[in-house]
Amino acid sequence: MLIIFYIFAALSILGGLGVLFLKNPIHCALSLVGTFFCLGAIYVMLNAEFVAVIQVLVYAGAIMVLFLFVLMLLSSKDTEQYANKWPIGKILAGLLSLGIFVQIASLFTAGKLQLGPKGAYPLEVIEEVGSIALIGRLLFTDYILSFEIIAVLLLVAVIGAVVIAKRRFQ
Amino acid sequence: MIPIEHILLLSAALFTIGVLGVMLRRNVIVIFMSIELMLNAVNLSFVTFSRGMDSMTGVIFIFFIIVVAAAEAVVGLSIILSIFRTRKTLNIDEFNILKW
Numbered sequence: 729m730l731i732i733f734y735i736f737a738a739l740s741i742l743g744g745l746g747v748l749f750l751k752n753p754i755h756c757a758l759s760l761v762g763t764f765f766c767l768g769a770i771y772v773m774l775n776a777e778f779v780a781v782i783q784v785l786v787y788a789g790a791i792m793v794l795f796l797f798v799l800m801l802l803s804s805k806d807t808e809q810y811a812n813k814w815p816i817g818k819i820l821a822g823l824l825s826l827g828i829f830v831q832i833a834s835l836f837t838a839g840k841l842q843l844g845p846k847g848a849y850p851l852e853v854i855e856e857v858g859s860i861a862l863i864g865r866l867l868f869t870d871y872i873l874s875f876e877i878i879a880v881l882l883l884v885a886v887i888g889a890v891v892i893a894k895r896r897f898q
Numbered sequence: 899m900i901p902i903e904h905i906l907l908l909s910a911a912l913f914t915i916g917v918l919g920v921m922l923r924r925n926v927i928v929i930f931m932s933i934e935l936m937l938n939a940v941n942l943s944f945v946t947f948s949r950g951m952d953s954m955t956g957v958i959f960i961f962f963i964i965v966v967a968a969a970e971a972v973v974g975l976s977i978i979l980s981i982f983r984t985r986k987t988l989n990i991d992e993f994n995i996l997k998w
Contacts, residue, residue, distance in 0.1 A: 733900045737908045744915035744935055753928050753988075760931050763912075767938055770908075773900060776945045779960050783941075786964050791934065791971050798975045799927055802982045821921035825914045832910040836903050847953030854954075863957060871958055878965045885969030893976035 733773055740766035757795050764788040775851060778860045905946045912939035926978050926990050930971065937967045 743766065746759030764787045771780035854862060867875050912935060919932030941960050948956025978988070985992055 730900060733904070737904070740908070741911055741915070744912050747928065747931050747935060748915055748919045748922065753925050756928050756931055760935065763935065764938065767942060770905070770942065771945055774905075774945050774949050776949070776957055779941070779945055779957055782961070782964055783938075786968060787934070787938070791968055794971060794975060795927060795931065798979060802927075802979065802988060818922060821918060825918045825921065828917055829910055829914040832913065833907060836906050841903060841906075843947070843951050845951075847951050847955070849954045850952040859957075862954060863961070866954055866958055867961070874962060878962050881969055882965055885972050889972045889976040892973070893979050895980060 729773065733770065736766040736769045736773075739763075740770070753799050754796065757792055757799060760795075761788050761792050764792070775854060776859065778863050902946055902950045906943055909939045909943040909946065912936075912942070924989050924991060926988050926993070927975075929990060930974055930978075934967060934971070937963060 740763045743759045743761075743763030747756045747763070750756050750759060764783060768780045768783040768788070771777075771783060849862065916932045916934075916936035916939060919935065920929050923929055923932065941963055944956040944960050944963070946956075948954065981993060982988065
């Protein structure tokens with residue numbers, strides 16, 4: 729179990745590094761799809777099957793296809809020509825992100841990680857009721873207001889995308 | 899059982915790669931992909947804490963985060979499409995005027 733987790737973790741970091749370093753944006757998108765699949769596998773190991781399915785369907789399926797579609801629509805050859813204009817910027821970016829990583833990592837490596845009080849849904853309850861049934865029940869009872877608001881947000885995004893992309897300039 | 903610290907470390911590493919991608923790359927769409935990578939890192943830590951604390955709140959939140967990420971990608975890509983029509987480039991250094 730643990731060794732499979734490490735394999736998928738290494739693969740997902742490899743995919744992330746592919747996004748960072750590959751020159752062709754289409755290769756970046758495909759390596760990001762690989763990262764999403766590996767994360768989906770890790771979600772399955774964490775007993776979050778619903779999240780794993782959503783991850784593969786929505787992220788690896790829908791969103792990345794949208795990215796690839798836009799990339800193939802907009803073929804631009806001049807993308808990375810300014811990358812080396814200011815090399816000290818790269819050093820600064822590296823230092824800054826190293827600082828962010830150390831800051832996040834020190835939260836749970838310095839001492840024992842303190843988790844709060846246990847919730848009402850241990851693994852036995854989830855396996856008895858079923859994770860998807862539980863999520864559905866919670867979404868339509870405790871989180872119904874957020875659910876409605878997110879539906880309106882999705883509608884606004886669809887209309888906004890159509891309005892922005894359709895506009896013509898002369 | 900996978901140790902919780904290792905998953906959080908993976909999440910931090912993916913988030914850092916996303917931050918680096920936003921700062922180093924100059925292609926707008928690749929910057930967008932880095933933002934998606936950061937959102938995924940946050941999702942991973944949500945699931946981890948949700949499992950570690952025997953709670954379902956994190957999983958519900960991921961549902962909302964994925965919807966917001968989809969909305970963000972759709973609107974952002976349509977903005978990029980509409981900028982590309984007039985400026986004919988994907989380089990973010992060229993997107994220097996708000997009015998076009």
